[in-house]
Amino acid sequence: MTTVHPKLETRGISKAFIRAGATAGQGAAPPLAVLTNISLTVRTSEFVSIVGASGCGKTTFLRILDGLIEPSAGEVLIDGGAVTAPGRDRGFVFQKDSLWPWRTARENVLFGLEIQRRPRKEAHATAQKLIELVGLKGFEDHYPHQLSGGMRQRVNLARALAIDPDVLLMDEPFASLDAQTREVMQLELVRIWNEARKTVVFVTHQIDEAVFLSDRVIVFAARPGRIKEVVPIDLPRPRPFGIKRTAPFAAYVDHIWSLLEDEVFKSSGVKVA
Amino acid sequence: MAADVPVQSNRVAPRIAGPGMRPRRAVATARRLFQSHRRAVRGLYSVVLALVAWEVVGRYVVTSKLMFAPFSRVIVEFGRLWMSGELEHHMLVSFSALAMGFAIAAAVGIAIGSLIAVSPAVGEHIDPLINALYATPLIALSPILIMAFGIGPASKVAIVFLLCVFPILINTTSGIRSADDGLVEAARSFSASRGEIFRLVLLPSALPFIVAGLRIAMGRGLVGIFIGELFGARAGLGYLISISGQTFDIPAMFVGVLVLAVAGVVSVAALEYLERRIAPWRHFDLKA
Numbered sequence: 001m002t003t004v005h006p007k008l009e010t011r012g013i014s015k016a017f018i019r020a021g022a023t024a025g026q027g028a029a030p031p032l033a034v035l036t037n038i039s040l041t042v043r044t045s046e047f048v049s050i051v052g053a054s055g056c057g058k059t060t061f062l063r064i065l066d067g068l069i070e071p072s073a074g075e076v077l078i079d080g081g082a083v084t085a086p087g088r089d090r091g092f093v094f095q096k097d098s099l100w101p102w103r104t105a106r107e108n109v110l111f112g113l114e115i116q117r118r119p120r121k122e123a124h125a126t127a128q129k130l131i132e133l134v135g136l137k138g139f140e141d142h143y144p145h146q147l148s149g150g151m152r153q154r155v156n157l158a159r160a161l162a163i164d165p166d167v168l169l170m171d172e173p174f175a176s177l178d179a180q181t182r183e184v185m186q187l188e189l190v191r192i193w194n195e196a197r198k199t200v201v202f203v204t205h206q207i208d209e210a211v212f213l214s215d216r217v218i219v220f221a222a223r224p225g226r227i228k229e230v231v232p233i234d235l236p237r238p239r240p241f242g243i244k245r246t247a248p249f250a251a252y253v254d255h256i257w258s259l260l261e262d263e264v265f266k267s268s269g270v271k272v273a
Numbered sequence: 274m275a276a277d278v279p280v281q282s283n284r285v286a287p288r289i290a291g292p293g294m295r296p297r298r299a300v301a302t303a304r305r306l307f308q309s310h311r312r313a314v315r316g317l318y319s320v321v322l323a324l325v326a327w328e329v330v331g332r333y334v335v336t337s338k339l340m341f342a343p344f345s346r347v348i349v350e351f352g353r354l355w356m357s358g359e360l361e362h363h364m365l366v367s368f369s370a371l372a373m374g375f376a377i378a379a380a381v382g383i384a385i386g387s388l389i390a391v392s393p394a395v396g397e398h399i400d401p402l403i404n405a406l407y408a409t410p411l412i413a414l415s416p417i418l419i420m421a422f423g424i425g426p427a428s429k430v431a432i433v434f435l436l437c438v439f440p441i442l443i444n445t446t447s448g449i450r451s452a453d454d455g456l457v458e459a460a461r462s463f464s465a466s467r468g469e470i471f472r473l474v475l476l477p478s479a480l481p482f483i484v485a486g487l488r489i490a491m492g493r494g495l496v497g498i499f500i501g502e503l504f505g506a507r508a509g510l511g512y513l514i515s516i517s518g519q520t521f522d523i524p525a526m527f528v529g530v531l532v533l534a535v536a537g538v539v540s541v542a543a544l545e546y547l548e549r550r551i552a553p554w555r556h557f558d559l560k561a
């Protein structure tokens with residue numbers, strides 16, 4: 001008998017940070033709960049986004065999925081196997097400027113393959129294929145400083161894809177881009193996702209971005225971070241860019257916005273009249 | 274005919290104005306030469322001015338041969354010492370001790386500096402000691418080192434090492450400590466080991482700091498070799514300066530000083546060149 005495991009599963013993930021500055025006189029401050037009891041299942045090739053107010057722990061959750069930090073409780077399973085450290089089955093796309101400045105675009109993409117001791121020739125072929133996939137042909141030997149923000153994030157994406165991970169973890173990868181570049185990158189990401197068929201967990205604070213890209217949007221509530229609602233996005237694919245101006249799309253955005261509204265005002269300290 | 278082809282690009286080294294060149298073109302060539310080396314040319318102005326002032330002061334202001342010598346006299350003396358082979362001998366003695374002390378200081382400084390940066394426990398134990406030693410005028414220990422190691426090259430190597438090692442060590446430590454956390458985490462996400470993170474992320478990001486440390490160390494090393502040879506030696510530029518000074522052979526004394534000064538300029542320029550070669554990413558902003 002074989003059990004079919006979901007691609008990615010979390011069981012009761014909680015995370016609390018020890019608070020700095022706990023003084024002896026007042027006794028130890030209670031740990032700061034960032035995430036409580038997050039259980040989530042993601043299917044193979046599914047595109048899932050996590051949205052939430054800032055400080056809701058969505059980045060922390062993503063880092064736990066990658067094994068960069070350990071949860072205080074609960075476990076992460078990939079294909080039924082527990083995650084304890086970063087592994088080659090997951091690729092992480094960082095928010096900003098995590099490209100190594102002393103490496104060219106090509107050398108950045110090659111990094112993961114070097115760590116895995118892949119043969120040089122094969123590694124270079126893979127890197128070249130991915131650089132072309134993200135549309136950076138001709139910029140292989142440019143250093144990050146010579147590339148625009150959008151191009152740097154393309155390298156960032158190619159770098160994560162180079163190790164051919166099953167799961168792509170993306171932490172607000174387009175947050176630092178201007179609006180036009182961001183929309184181009186969203187279309188590019190969908191194209192690449194279609195070609196590579198990765199399972200994607202995508203953290204963003206842009207609701208329309210989440211709706212446009214995702215099969216499901218997970219709405220996080222803050223303090224401590226927890227799943228408030230899971231919103232399946234039943235919009236047909238391929239989704240043309242104009243879909244953002246259709247009524248069903250707007251309805252999803254409105255719905256998620258209303259879920260987040262209280263949270264956003266709570267965390268920004270603004271009173272709703 | 275070929276000589277009349279105009280230079281198309283600024284990047285091609287301009288030709289020197291020759292007889293076949295019309296005056297206007299010669300001016301244009303000179304202007305291009307100036308613009309392509311603007312910084313070097315401007316730096317040269319002050320040097321030329323200083324040498325002219327030296328000559329004037331030596332000839333007309335301080336005329337006593339026991340106190341000062343004009344630049345031209347020093348150059349003549351330089352030629353004499355060079356032709357006799359004496360100067361080369363002093364340079365060889367000084368620069369070999371300097372190179373050895375500097376190389377050992379670089380190896381030890383980078384190794385211990387790295388260890389302090391990656392191991393907080395080691396850092397906490399020896400940081401105060403390192404900072405105290407860096408602030409101490411270690412040059413004051415030179416007489417003791419000469420007594421301990423003799424007046425041969427060993428004591429000079431020891432003095433140079435002692436003066437050079439701390440700036441290299443401290444810069445290595447702060448370079449590694451200031452490495453961007455995001456860059457380290459990106460490497461971790463690819464399952465890089467601790468050794469790989471050190472070699473592929475920490476060391477490259479510390480490189481500009483390390484080279485800056487080497488530059489500071491080189492300046493201190495030049496002082497060290499001079500002082501070491503001043504206190505007790507049988508040869509070397511410091512010895513030449515000290516003996517010439519004592520015998521009022523002022524031109525020979527200035528030859529020693531001049532060679533040390535040029536060595537300082539050349540070695541710092543060489544380290545800057547090295548930095549551009551191994552850390553080219555730092556200069557893209559300026560080049561673009």
